[in-house]
Amino acid sequence: MKKALLILGVAIALISCDKKEDKKESFKTAYIDTAKLIQDYAKFKDEDEKFKVKSQEMGRPLEAKLKAFQTEASGFQRNAQIKGMAWAQQKGAELQQREQELSMEQDALLRQIQSESDSIRTTIVKELKDYIKSYGKKEGYDYIYGTGDAATILFAKDPYDITEVVLKKLNDEFNAKNGISEKKEDSDSADHKEEEKK
Secondary structure: OHHHHHHHHHHHHHHHHHHHHHHHHOOOEEEEEHHHHHHHOHHHHHHHHHHHHHHHHHHHHHHHHHHHHHHHHHHHHHHHHHHOHHHHHHHHHHHHHHHHHHHHHHHHHHHHHHHHHHHHHHHHHHHHHHHHHHHHHHHOOOEEEEEOOOOOOOOOOHHHEOHHHHHHHHHHHHHHHHOOOHHHHHHHHHHHHHHHHO
16 A cells, blocks of 8 residues: 555656646746847937937026126126225125025936936836736746846846847837838938947
8 A cells, every 4th residue: 555655656746747847848938138128219219319308408598597607707807806805705705606506506407307317217117117018928928037237137048038029019119109110210220330330
């Protein structure tokens, strides 16, 4: 009886090992270079360009104030000799006060720009994560790993890299939504490659 139970136990163990090996063979995994995905994603490039223009517009009023301040400050030395010590002390205090105000305004603007930039990036990263999750389910992957800025893989064989496939699908969908033709996208990437060569 004990021998029969032992043989039965060994047989069950062997059968379960065979099943585990079968599961390993059907295991599907891949990885995506997340830094490249973000860098080459058409939507990210588009949002980045729009944001550069917006941040320049946001900075123009402050830039004009800084130029006016520099002009006034450079004339201060000349006028101090002509108008005397009392005028120089009063004007110097005013200039110092304005310099501090401009510095505070510049810091506030930089914080606002950084905050908006982070918000755009966070939104796009969330969209990418959601897209990769649905892509993984649709294509039957067990795992999709991320490499790049926050690398979670130390080694992977090249055939597991699906960055280009996902990037192409993302860009095709973005371009289709925005009515951008593939030829324009191809010329943009050709221009980008030319710049890299220089």
